[in-house]
Amino acid sequence: MTQIHLDKSVYSPAFCDLCRPNGSRVALFADRNLPYAETLLDYLKKNGFAAELFLLPAGEKAKTREVKQALEDTLLEKGFGKDSLFLAFGGGATLDLVGFLASTYLRGVPTILIPTTLLAMADASIGGKTAVDTPHGKNLIGTFYLPRAIWMDLTLLETLPQKEWLNGLSEILKAGLIADASLWERIEENGFDPKDKPALLGLLEKAIAVKTRTVEEDPEEHSLRAILNFGHTVAHAIEQASEHAWPHGQAVAVGCLAESYLSHLLGYLPAADFERIVRCIKSLGYPLGPLPEGLLEPMHHDKKVRDGKIHFVLLKKIGAVFSSCNEYTHVVDEKQIVTMLEWLDQLGET
């Protein structure tokens, strides 16, 4: 089981105590744009760790098989053995790559994840999915591999730009929509102020609880775990059609709107709930357009496609998904998807 430590400083004896039993040699991997990787390295060294820093290409560029292979060769060259601990320090891309690297290095070494964005804290760090991208698409090669622990130090978020806050918030909104009405209502009633740390902590706790609960029940996504994909059929299409000009979180916010519309159109989600969703997401300041062209095509390559048909996770109310016979994804007719995309285009223009 993964331990989750929330809101404790990474520069602390508690963090050192967590690392110590997991390995006698520490490899610290960090996004090369992270301003405080050297600070953590120095802190670890001062506390007696044999630690080395490995800087990764920025963001998604780190997630390739070539980067992984080069790191493996360097680690082997330096003699890192089974008694090593890998620390992943950065956003979702860093955690995905380092998790995958660790899962296959000498058939597995322990990892501790230290997410540095709200998006990575609320979503990417939890649930053991690791991966790299290939020219054919994102996250196509990877493993399910749980870290020993996830260390979430909220002070690391203090320098995040506004865009990054919205990016992370949309996965929190999604968690509320699919499984926790009280989480959704908190944001609906109070809005979102990243400087209000107790409020942020409360939201994170609830979003993390939704994800861990879901993943524990279905770790390898045979059924229930698919609900975490709400909003993502459309979001991935937006990301792909825009050639990743749309950041993930912003695409997810629009995706949640689109798939709420679909849930309403198909008669599962009551009008009142649907209107609340639109009002709240609009009020948070997400850009809703202009959307890229050609959103239907990439949906045909969505991982939930079965027998050639596009599937969606659908809401039945705020805080609950529709399911039937233990199925959490549902075929939707292409005509209705087109209607949804037209609605979405109009929304982006208003």
Add this chain to the structure above:
Amino acid sequence: MTQIHLDKSVYSPAFCDLCRPNGSRVALFADRNLPYAETLLDYLKKNGFAAELFLLPAGEKAKTREVKQALEDTLLEKGFGKDSLFLAFGGGATLDLVGFLASTYLRGVPTILIPTTLLAMADASIGGKTAVDTPHGKNLIGTFYLPRAIWMDLTLLETLPQKEWLNGLSEILKAGLIADASLWERIEENGFDPKDKPALLGLLEKAIAVKTRTVEEDPEEHSLRAILNFGHTVAHAIEQASEHAWPHGQAVAVGCLAESYLSHLLGYLPAADFERIVRCIKSLGYPLGPLPEGLLEPMHHDKKVRDGKIHFVLLKKIGAVFSSCNEYTHVVDEKQIVTMLEWLDQLGET
């Protein structure tokens, strides 16, 4: 759990029935030197499978990250999805590569292993270890990933050369030495005749039972699984020092002799048992020399090394290892390792 099917033809309705629920599209991977890969492909197609054949570089040459990556790109290009079944058809190298490939393709697709050598049936196919080699050594990058099933068709062994029989027999001998005296005694009393199929079947059943029992108790080799490494500290040193001119199984036979000597030298293994081991292994026709020079050095890179010290699995009698406080590997002084290597050199010269 992995199902093991022993001594049923792979060209059978039973094999098709096993495959069918595991995937709607079949990727059959085979060593390019295997004479009957096309036959199996045709059989699968005739039985209604959408199957494709992927030929791998021969033997250990298949076990590289580059081969894995090229296969991934081809599979993605051809649209193999999560509903694919991977069949690995070949010796240990093929099974290691395909198991690793399957474990990370779309975060895991089901596999069925069809070993075609005695060595792969008795050892490599069982226990879920997958890996590729790197320039720094063998099996350094890989996963623990259980296949859905292992299909052992003894008729596939009929064309094996003599060398390959001895290669597989040594892992059976090892299984007897560490955990099943009755298995050892069967070979000691009757010798080994690969044409005696009922006898072969009996030996395989017992060797497989030793391995599955051990692996089930300690799947990721934190403790007990290390006993399967008996004979392998010396065997790996011989393989490495000879630049792999020594086949694995022959090196394991010599390794079992060497580590039995060490067990006796240190006072754990009685003289009578030790002499029986030497007599039996000699009688089976294994070449015992000439050994390559420089066997001590590679032992320092053995995976069981801890705190810079070489560790061995040691026997306390035929059919049982020595253990102390749940530790199955033991530090041995370098002076005694040197004494053992001198004894081994003399043995090879006689």
